Amino acid sequence: MRDAYIIGAGQTPFGAMPDESYRSLFTSAVAAAVSSVPNGIDDDEIDEAVVGSLGVGGRQLGLSGPAATEHAGLHGIPSSRIENACAASGYAVRQAVQAVKSGMADVAIGGGVESMTDMSSDVTKYWLGVSGETEWERLTGTTFSGVYAQMASAYMDRYDATTEHLSMVAVKNHANGAKNPKAHLGFECSLEDAVNAPVVADPLNLYHCCPTSDGGAAVLVASEDVVDQYTDDPIRVAGVGAASERVGLFQRDTYTAIPSSESAAKSAYSQAGIDPDDLDFAEVHDCFAIAELLAYEDLGFCDRGNAPSMLADGKTELDGEIPVNASGGLKSKGHPIGATGAGQVTEAFKQLSGKAGERQVEDATLGLTHNVGGSGGGAVVHVLEREVAR
Amino acid sequence: MTDAQIAAIGAYTPRLRIVAEEFEDAWGSFDAAGVEQKAVPEADEDALTMGAEAAERALDVAGYSGADVCHLAFATTSPPMAEEDLTARLANVLGVPDSVTTRTMTGSTRAGTQALDAALDAGPWGDKIGLVIVSDCPKGAPDSDVEHAAGAGSAALVVDGDGPGTVLDRTSHVDTYPGTRFRTGGDDRTTGLGVTQYDREAFTATLGGAVDALDDSLEAVDAAAVQSPDGKLPYRATAALGVDAETIAAAETVSSLGDTGAASVFIGAATAFIEGAERLLLAAYGSGAGANAMLLEGTVPVESALDGETELSYAEYLRRRGEITSDEPEGGGAYVSVPSWRRTIDQRHRLVAGRCSACGALNFPPDGACQQCTERSVTFEPVELPGTGTVEAVTTIAQGGAPPEFVEQQSKSGPFVSAVVALDGPEGTETVSVASQVLNGDRKVDIGTAVDATVRRIYSQEGVIRYGFKMQVSETRR
Numbered sequence: 001m002r003d004a005y006i007i008g009a010g011q012t013p014f015g016a017m018p019d020e021s022y023r024s025l026f027t028s029a030v031a032a033a034v035s036s037v038p039n040g041i042d043d044d045e046i047d048e049a050v051v052g053s054l055g056v057g058g059r060q061l062g063l064s065g066p067a068a069t070e071h072a073g074l075h076g077i078p079s080s081r082i083e084n085a086c087a088a089s090g091y092a093v094r095q096a097v098q099a100v101k102s103g104m105a106d107v108a109i110g111g112g113v114e115s116m117t118d119m120s121s122d123v124t125k126y127w128l129g130v131s132g133e134t135e136w137e138r139l140t141g142t143t144f145s146g147v148y149a150q151m152a153s154a155y156m157d158r159y160d161a162t163t164e165h166l167s168m169v170a171v172k173n174h175a176n177g178a179k180n181p182k183a184h185l186g187f188e189c190s191l192e193d194a195v196n197a198p199v200v201a202d203p204l205n206l207y208h209c210c211p212t213s214d215g216g217a218a219v220l221v222a223s224e225d226v227v228d229q230y231t232d233d234p235i236r237v238a239g240v241g242a243a244s245e246r247v248g249l250f251q252r253d254t255y256t257a258i259p260s261s262e263s264a265a266k267s268a269y270s271q272a273g274i275d276p277d278d279l280d281f282a283e284v285h286d287c288f289a290i291a292e293l294l295a296y297e298d299l300g301f302c303d304r305g306n307a308p309s310m311l312a313d314g315k316t317e318l319d320g321e322i323p324v325n326a327s328g329g330l331k332s333k334g335h336p337i338g339a340t341g342a343g344q345v346t347e348a349f350k351q352l353s354g355k356a357g358e359r360q361v362e363d364a365t366l367g368l369t370h371n372v373g374g375s376g377g378g379a380v381v382h383v384l385e386r387e388v389a390r
Numbered sequence: 391m392t393d394a395q396i397a398a399i400g401a402y403t404p405r406l407r408i409v410a411e412e413f414e415d416a417w418g419s420f421d422a423a424g425v426e427q428k429a430v431p432e433a434d435e436d437a438l439t440m441g442a443e444a445a446e447r448a449l450d451v452a453g454y455s456g457a458d459v460c461h462l463a464f465a466t467t468s469p470p471m472a473e474e475d476l477t478a479r480l481a482n483v484l485g486v487p488d489s490v491t492t493r494t495m496t497g498s499t500r501a502g503t504q505a506l507d508a509a510l511d512a513g514p515w516g517d518k519i520g521l522v523i524v525s526d527c528p529k530g531a532p533d534s535d536v537e538h539a540a541g542a543g544s545a546a547l548v549v550d551g552d553g554p555g556t557v558l559d560r561t562s563h564v565d566t567y568p569g570t571r572f573r574t575g576g577d578d579r580t581t582g583l584g585v586t587q588y589d590r591e592a593f594t595a596t597l598g599g600a601v602d603a604l605d606d607s608l609e610a611v612d613a614a615a616v617q618s619p620d621g622k623l624p625y626r627a628t629a630a631l632g633v634d635a636e637t638i639a640a641a642e643t644v645s646s647l648g649d650t651g652a653a654s655v656f657i658g659a660a661t662a663f664i665e666g667a668e669r670l671l672l673a674a675y676g677s678g679a680g681a682n683a684m685l686l687e688g689t690v691p692v693e694s695a696l697d698g699e700t701e702l703s704y705a706e707y708l709r710r711r712g713e714i715t716s717d718e719p720e721g722g723g724a725y726v727s728v729p730s731w732r733r734t735i736d737q738r739h740r741l742v743a744g745r746c747s748a749c750g751a752l753n754f755p756p757d758g759a760c761q762q763c764t765e766r767s768v769t770f771e772p773v774e775l776p777g778t779g780t781v782e783a784v785t786t787i788a789q790g791g792a793p794p795e796f797v798e799q800q801s802k803s804g805p806f807v808s809a810v811v812a813l814d815g816p817e818g819t820e821t822v823s824v825a826s827q828v829l830n831g832d833r834k835v836d837i838g839t840a841v842d843a844t845v846r847r848i849y850s851q852e853g854v855i856r857y858g859f860k861m862q863v864s865e866t867r868r
Contacts, residue, residue, distance in 0.1 A: 122719035122794065129724060129793040135734070136755065137825040138724045139848055139858070141787055141796035142808045149785035150810055157837040202786040250810045250825040251761055255783045 001101040003224040004237045006384060008037035009349035011217035011342070014334030015184040016117040020214060022059055023071035026051065026113040029216030029339070030072040033109065036349070037220060038231040046220070047105035049079040050096050052089030052112030053338035056127045057119050068113060085131035086287060088112050089217060090242075090341025090371025090380035096221040097237050097382075106226045111218030112338035124212065131374035133248030145209050147249050147375040148288035149201035154255040155290060156203065159305040163203050166289035167194035168311055170207040170331055173286060176318055177328020179358035184213045184334025208289035210329075215336030217343035235352050238366070239272030239383035241265060247377040258291075258376035261298035265370070265381045269300070272383040274366065276300035279322055279383075281351055281361040283344040285372040286329040295370055296324070299381070318359060326351065326359045341371035345382060352386040394513030394520065396547055396555025398691045400448030401660035402440055403429040403543040403647055405831060405868065407698035408707045413538055416704040422539035424621015428648025430702060430710055431527045431542045432829075433802035434846035437466040438476055438857065440544040441525035442483050442845050443695065448546035449484070451693035452553070454519055456485030461512055461520035461549070463493040465501035467573075467580070467651050468527050470847075470855055479857060480523065483739045483845050485774070495652075498676025499526075499571070499617060502652040506547060507560060507682060514551030522547045526651030528580050532713055536571070536580050539620045541648020543696070545656030555690040559606050563599035564680040567592030571619070571677035582677075590626055592679040593617075598630030600683035601673060608632050611685075612667035613640035615658030617675035621645050631673060640667065647696070663690045695868035699831055715801035718851075719794050728854055738858035741777055741813065741843055743822050744770025752815050752822040775822070777843035779813040779861060782823060784835050795849045807835050811861050813843075826859065831866040840864040 010032020012025050020028075034041055051065040060067045065081035084091045089112025096110030116124070132138045132147060142150070155161055171191050177183035194207035220230075227234050245260035246252050252259065269275065276299060284299065286292035293307035301322060302310045310316060316324035327333045327347040330340060348367040350356045356364075369382045409427040413420040422428075431440065441464060449455055462484075464477050477492035493508055495501035502524030509520040525544030530536030569583045570592045582589065597616070601608070608614075614633045616624040621644045625635050641658035643650065650657050655674045662670055672684040708714045736742040737755045744756020747769045751762030756770035786807050792800035800806060807828040812821040828835050829844070841861035848858040 125719065125792075125797075126724075126794050132724075133825075134724045135726055135730065138793065139726065139795075139856075140808045140825045140827045141792055141799065141806055142785070142825070143787060143791055143793055145791070146785045146787050146808050150783035150808070153785060153837060154783040154810075199786075199788050200791055201788060204785075246761070248825060249783065250823045255810065 002103065004097045004100040004221050005224065005227040006219060006235045006237060006345065006349050007222045007227060007230040008033045008041065008220040009218065009346040010036045011182060011339065011346045012215050013182045014213045014215035014336055014343065017214045018118050022113050022115045023068055025115065025214060025216035026068040026111065027072040029111055029113065029218040030074065030109065033218040033220050038233060039229065041220065041230055043073055046074055046077060046107050046109050048077055048099050048108040049074055050092040050108070050110045051079065051081045052092035052341060053081055053114060054083060054085055054088055054131070056114055056116050056337060057123065059115070084378045085373035086337050087341055087371045087373030087378045087380055088338040090344070090369070093219050093342055093345050093382065094240050094242055094380050096219065097240055100221050100223045107220060107222045109218055109220050111216065111342045113216040114336035114338040115214050116212040116336060117214050137248040137250060143201065145201040145204055145288060148290055149204045150249060151255050151294070152203050152290035155293070158256055159308070161293065161308040164195060165293065165308040165311060166204070166208045167191055169286060169289035169292045170194040172317055173325050173329040173331040176326050176359055177332025180328045180333055183328045183332050184211050185332050186328065204288055210287050210331045210335040213334030213336040215334060215339040215343065217339045217346050219342050219345045233353065234387050235349060236385045236387055237382060238385040239268035241267030241271065242380040244378050245376050247374065249375055258294055258298050258372060258379065260376050260379035261295060261370060261372060264379040265299045268381040268383045274383065278366055279368050280364045280366050281323045281326055282368040282370065283327060283347050284324055284370040286325060286331050287335060291372065292324065292329070299368065299370060318361065323361050326356065326361055341380065344369035344371060348384050352384060393557065394510045394549050395551060395553035396557065396686065396688070396690050397519065397550045397553030398448050398452035398548045399656065399660045399663065400444040400446065400451065400546040401543070401657050401692065401694035401696055402443035402447065403696050404431045404435050404440065405699035406430040406432060406702055406710065407700065408702045412704040412707065417533060420538055421535035422620045424645055425539055425648050426645045428541040429543055429698065430707060433710060433799050434860070436470040436847060437468050437525040437527055438470050438480060439846050440527065440542065441523040441546065442480060444525065444544035444546040445484055445521060445523050447693035447695065448521065448548050451691045452548040454548060457487060458519050459484070459486040459490055459521045460515050460518035461491045461509055462486055463495065463505040463509055463522045465495040465505035465522070465524045465652050466526050467496060467499055467501060468529065469496055482735055483857065485740055498678055498680065499651050499654065500674040500676030500680055500682050502656055503672060503674035503682035503684065507562065509549045510557055510560065513549050516551065520549035522549060524653045524656050526653045528649060528651045529711065530579050530581060534581060536582065539649040541650045543647055543650040543653050543657050545653050545660055547656065555686055555688040558685040558687050559604045560682065560684040561600045561603035562680065562682050563596055563603060565596050565599060567679040570679060593623055593675055594627045594630040596679045596681040597627050597673050597675050600681040601631050604683055604685055606685050608671060610669050611637055611671045612669050613662035614638050614671040614673060615641035615655040615662060616673045618642070618644035618654050619649050633671065640665065641670070660692045660694055661696070663692050664694065697868055709802050712802060715798065717798050719797055724793065724795060731856055739845060741775040741859055743773045743775050745773050746770060752820060754813070754822045754824050773816055775813050776816065779811040779841050781828065781835055781837055781839040781841060782810045782812050784809040784837065795851060799849065809835065811841055826861045829860055829862040831863060833863050833866060835863060842867060
């Protein structure tokens with residue numbers, strides 16, 4: 001199969017934007033992606049579109065792919081929606097990569113969008129639980145935060161981890177997000193704030209949970225045959241891994257790891273021919289603080305049980321060994337469900353292009369994005385590499 | 391032909407209590423004479439779940455199982471659904487064969503004695519048994535004497551051919567007295583006209599009529615379990631019944647449990663048997679009016695859970711009663727259709743797991759590819775789990791955090807514990823994990839906490855109540 005390259009990527013600000021529709025958000029993301037292509041691209045050079053969305057709020061549940069792309073002026077091309085909960089647009093990017101690698105498209109756009117803040121609190125409550133296992137798990141009254149809280153309880157019971165470690169995830173990601181003008185919650189927070197916040201689902205408090213956001217993101221993927229038209233500084237999709245896992249936590253073999261993340265990462269590393277040690281940075285799926293700790297271990301950044309000390313030692317801070325969530329992560333940058341995965345790839349594109357501003361990771365050459373659906377029913381990992389000498 | 395006998399009684403009340411002073415503080419008076427405290431159902435309890443609790447205890451102490459039941463009666467004035475045969479659900483929860491004959495009695499507080507009367511007429515059934523479940527949780531308007539008195543509890547009687555309890559005599563009596571206690575169609579609050587003297591007359595005249603018809607003498611009766619809508623009325627019937635106040639007090643529960651409606655005389659009988667009574671009068675009254683009198687003799691074994699554990703404030707009480715709470719919000723909850731719920735009813739009611747035909751692993755629910763070997767074309771041999779288990783992962787969903795279909799529950803009873811529990815297999819160290827709420831009775835639930843199963847209301851959707859298992863901290867089991 002031929003190689004695929006990221007030639008452009010862009011996102012809207014993430015946040016509460018009651019004046020924007022899911023379609024206007026997607027259109028803005030497409031415009032941002034198109035204008036980020038170094039040598040420019042015409043809309044009619046885009047062969048295919050994949051739009052990630054959970055469909056929060058209902059809205060256009062059927063044919064939401066075409067509904068989004070027609071608004072963005074991508075008229076007539078094959079367009080489809082992919083739904084994989086919070087991993088929807090990580091999978092949309094993967095689909096775009098597949099389209100390009102297979103030869104069915106020379107340029108494909110994979111993106112995502114979600115509008116989450118314009119609904120009543122009752123409707124929001126309904127939609128936030130739809131990715132849990134419905135017939136058994138959800139009928140114990142669990143929520144999204146509840147299932148991650150159950151994982152946190154098991155992790156904290158098994159390993160040397162405290163709620164303070166969970167709060168340190170928030171402090172780090174807010175420090176990074178404060179440097180990101182697109183962040184939903186772009187402010188710094190103190191450890192004291194993050195420890196003393198009100199409890200949501202014990203042991204998780206408000207600062208251990210990401211916000212719900214509006215936003216869109218889009219990524220342009222081009223084949224090795226055409227990449228040179230668009231950029232002199234190509235960023236190669238070095239590896240893509242994806243995996244599924246049982247949707248209900250209670251049916252899994254472990255509650256202290258997300259097996260789909262682990263196996264997605266393994267395939268991405270093996271495709272890219274790299275070890276986790278080779279990575280310069282990572283954007284990981286920190287929907288809840290415990291999820292970031294699990295990610296360090298699932299992605300092989302450290303051994304099982306060592307995530308808390310890795311975090312406490314500063315190894316994942318912006319100037320650490322492997323900066324994690326330089327963008328602010330889901331916690332600070334925000335989490336518009338269907339846009340999150342493509343938003344992570346957008347951050348990686350910016351970092352690898354040296355355009356991440358105040359939060360730029362030094363000499364970023366090899367980066368990873370990690371996007372998880374629900375509590376781990378699906379995961380997708382991309383390894384992206386700036387080709388230094390081509 | 392031998393007569394049907396009483397083999398055992400199971401009795402149950404919810405663990406929640408409220409004391410009379412809470413009502414006095416709120417209303418300036420408490421209108422249920424002789425009630426000091428009363429039992430209050432938890433948000434996920436109703437007449438069906440309380441009845442199942444009593445039934446399991448009765449079967450257990452009698453040495454029977456649900457499989458032995460061939461006659462099942464359910465009596466209550468507070469059926470969770472006004473129309474629908476709830477004996478089908480009770481039969482499934484208790485593992486009663488589908489060939490069972492069933493009876494539902496309702497309409498007045500003597501529904502329980504009517505059900506027992508019918509069972510005694512029908513039995514005995516050889517080596518099979520009758521199970522009479524009487525369960526009640528009456529409700530009235532917040533400022534009414536009915537509501538002030540309203541308690542909650544259940545009793546279940548096992549009827550067989552050779553139990554230790556002999557029914558020496560039983561009578562029924564009716565006399566027309568409308569308006570003493572009633573509930574109109576579509577209303578869930580019981581009321582009465584409150585014509586004091588008339589109400590007393592209805593009570594004493596019908597009970598007196600029933601007792602007068604008994605052949606046997608009441609002189610040697612150790613205790614008289616008399617219908618107790620409050621703690622005073624039974625004693626006004628001493629003359630009519632021909633027993634003294636002490637004999638009535640020997641089977642009295644209304645002062646500590648409140649008005650347990652149809653279950654009142656049976657819970658009273660259970661406590662008297664526990665105290666060693668050997669000759670007992672049951673005197674049940676039902677508005678309308680009618681009465682049943684039964685004379686019991688023998689040493690009937692009882693298994694009961696009648697102790698209270700948690701005292702509620704009046705505000706907490708109003709939440710439990712649904713007086714100041716929200717229903718499921720607009721926008722709806724996760725939709726699980728009734729047919730799909732029904733397909734998994736054995737799992738939800740009785741924890742029926744399945745053993746994979748390919749690898750032998752226990753699966754819960756037993757559906758789809760095996761969770762262990764992932765083989766798709768397998769069959770699952772049904773395995774009823776014992777219901778004990780250990781918490782593996784746990785959280786408490788804070789107030790305000792419940793998903794829509796659990797808003798009503800949380801509104802009524804606050805934060806709840808949701809966990810992953812490793813359920814024990816039928817033997818050895820084999821386990822299979824399930825998601826479940828954990829009833830913790832204010833205790834902290836940790837990884838490793840021992841729990842066991844009970845059946846509660848899960849939620850109600852489209853007007854249909856869904857029952858299913860929940861785990862309770864084993865230490866709190868009464």
